[in-house]
Amino acid sequence: MIRAGILFSILSVFPAIFGWYQDWLGLTPAQEINLAIALVVSFLWVTELIPLYVTGFLVLFLELIWLIPGWGPGAPKTIVFLSCYFSETILLFLGGFVISSAISSYGLDAAIARFVIKNTNGSAFLLVLSLGFATAFLSCFMNNTATAAMMLGLVSSMMKSLDETSPLRKSILFMVPFSANLGGIGTPVGTLPNVIGIAYLQEKGFQIGFLDWMAFVTPVFVFSVFALSGILYIVYLRMEKSIQSIRFIQMQEEDISISSPKRKLSILVIGITIFGWITSDWHGVSNGTVALFPVIVFFGSSLLDLKEFRNLSWDVLILMGGGIALGKAFEETGLAKHFVGMFMLGESSQFGLFLFFSILSLLLSCFLSNTSVANLILPITMGLPSDLILPAAIGATIGASLAMPLPVSTPPNALAFSYGGIRSFEMVKIGGSISIVAWTLFVIVGGLILNQLQIVDFSNF
Template sequence: MAHSDSRRATIRLYRKLKSGWIWATSTFTGNLILASFISSFFRNLGYPDDVNFVFFLSILAVGLWVTEAIPPFAVGIFIIAGLLFGFGTNFVLEGQKTPVEMYLGTWTSNVIWLLLGGFFLAEGLSIVSLDRALFRFTLSKFGSDPSRLLLGLMLTTAVGSMVMSNTATTAMMVSSILPLARLMGKDSEYTKALLIGIPAAATLGGMGTIIGSTPNAIAVGALQEKGINITFIEWMLFGIPVALISIYVFWKFLTKKLQLDGIVLDTSELMGKTNTKNGFEKYAVIFTLSLTVFMWLTEPIHGVPIAATSAIPIVLLTLFQVIKAEDVRRLPWDTLMLVAGGLALGIAMVDVGLTDIIMEKISQLPIPMIGVAIVFSIVAVLISNIMSNTAAASILVPLGLSLPGIWGFAVPLIIALSCSCALLLPVSTPSNAISYSTGMIEQKSFRPGGLLMMVLGPVLAFVSVMLYALIFF
């Protein structure tokens, strides 16, 4: 009987894989045709071949990410392979051979190391069950009501992301709620709410302080070059309201869309005593976590880059034998492939001048300055969804700084905040990538909330910054 059941299960799996292969192939081909069709119109504008090639690859990558014709990590590898094939050979771009090390270099970028450090911390917390202890602390403060507990977890995440890396905060919080997510099951609406809400809170919460998000620091640094200084407290005057309002609206959106009011949480099992392997391992993880967070928070004092600090959990947790070889193999390496591909695409868009072309066209639009500011905020959130928000801010902030009068002050700040509202895809932000790496949420689950913040985020950023600018500038 067991043999018969096994055979039937094998047949069902084979049929699923077979039909999945047909669907994936036809969808990939459809994306290829659509990208070629759209690119043909762009090619008629007369730009160089390298610009046309990167535009085609960008359209194709976005289509593959949205339709999931192939897994997101495979799209990341495909992007890098496409760039190497296009710029490293004469097959696509004749006479366009250029150094391709910058595309391969995304595998060792700061974001990749930051992600990897966060993965090691999260794995260490999980191994010694400290993630459960953090969850129980939040549960004791906010209770077991589903909606209220979700709000508590999102606020805890937001506060953490204001003073430390959004990536590290997400890794820690996602690790802490995984026991509940596994208890509820992959198909539970509450599992979706947790794995969508926490990365969103980390990203949106980062808008609250200068150090909360890299685009914030880019905007402040650019304004300082212009002789305009914004203090930590001054940023919080407009950053905190945008962050808190965004998180509250996002929380309300999740509770209504996923109908969390009807869910009953049985947290008695999670409130039980935590089993840790031994006292040494637990204190080793606490020490490593404390040292890593301390180094992240005091970066302006010691000057050690955040990415370099990420080596601390990698070295110490393996040195203390908390994380062993078999544990390392379980880490979500596919997420790193996904992020590396997104970074490579962003570098290519900048390198060939595609982003400059886009912004030049925007600046030529026959609209008043307020319209230009709105366009900048929309473009910021759009391109941050398909490339690093740090790269997006690096491109757009200098352009916004060149605007006349108060707009040259306000638009860089609006751009920085808008870049932190990109939540549409797993690749849009490392926080989303970490949540997606759990394997308990589908890529399409990010879309409704991502679309909401693409509209709401720039609006809130514009209103808050303009009020601040009119009062204090």
């Protein structure tokens, strides 16, 4: 694999050195270098030949030592690319990481999950449905993989009492990862593609408020979780309607070493932050600035300590910065517009591009990570005419998170698959079905709300 990576990198860079991309594709020197960099880092993101965050640094390195020097007159200053690594969007996601850390540190995630699961009244269907909504809700603010791992851990003792062929066990192993994926689209900080998409849009001057985002996405993932529950009931749970005879998960509260006042203060800080995000359109303070509040309060008041600070996902922030910097290069060099012109995408309608990019992202995300897909596709949407950017970017962003048919499609899928008892073709059947349903709901329900909110204009199909 390493040899293949070196070979691909050489083959990508070699034509740029001799100006062949200019002859083949009609590019400028800066666009040619930009294309070579994009090919190399995209390959590394897709194959994960080196850690993703290292590739994030590599983007900046190549832009500073190759792109800017080879640009010629009119080259941007280095700060244009350096600022991508600590932008408004990075601050927003940093705040999300801190909230996620607090939720885990103070046992709030487990408390929510236990409360929901405990009230299922012995019904297998209600247990699975409750697991789905608890997982989806937590995934709106926590890492999808961490949420799936926590929820599966909560029911692991129950699953041990079930045979691997048990319909209930299979249903749990499908519900948890798929609802984690679905819940991730629910807020701007729910998953990496959301943040990457918002970052690109902000660079182009488009602002989607926290509340507006939730307004068009929340119905999509809520209906999708209901639909997933229906699918699992039809396929599995009709054969196992009761869990009265099963040794159920112990629901006693775990001992929390943190004092109750600190726990209550953490809930207050999280609540104020979420309220600040939701009402950002009213008070005028940007979401990134609001995100600084939990960072300062949690670490300034010792609600979280230096260990938690060091354990934040700084690697993910660097990865995001690399994706934003690559997109910035596409914008500055005009490479995105060049590709849009080549494929005549600028002649399509808003709804047509909304459909096209959502389908393209979904199909690619079946085999690639949704973060890689977002980094690959979103730069192209930025080259569209200004009135077409928003629907295309939203379609690409959400579409990347709706692909769930394979164990490799998302980390939560792989985690659930590792528990054993489910086969690939079963995941393709259930995951493929909910991917189609969720995409359909996104296009119809999400598209209708987007149009009603006048964020997009789908009046002309």
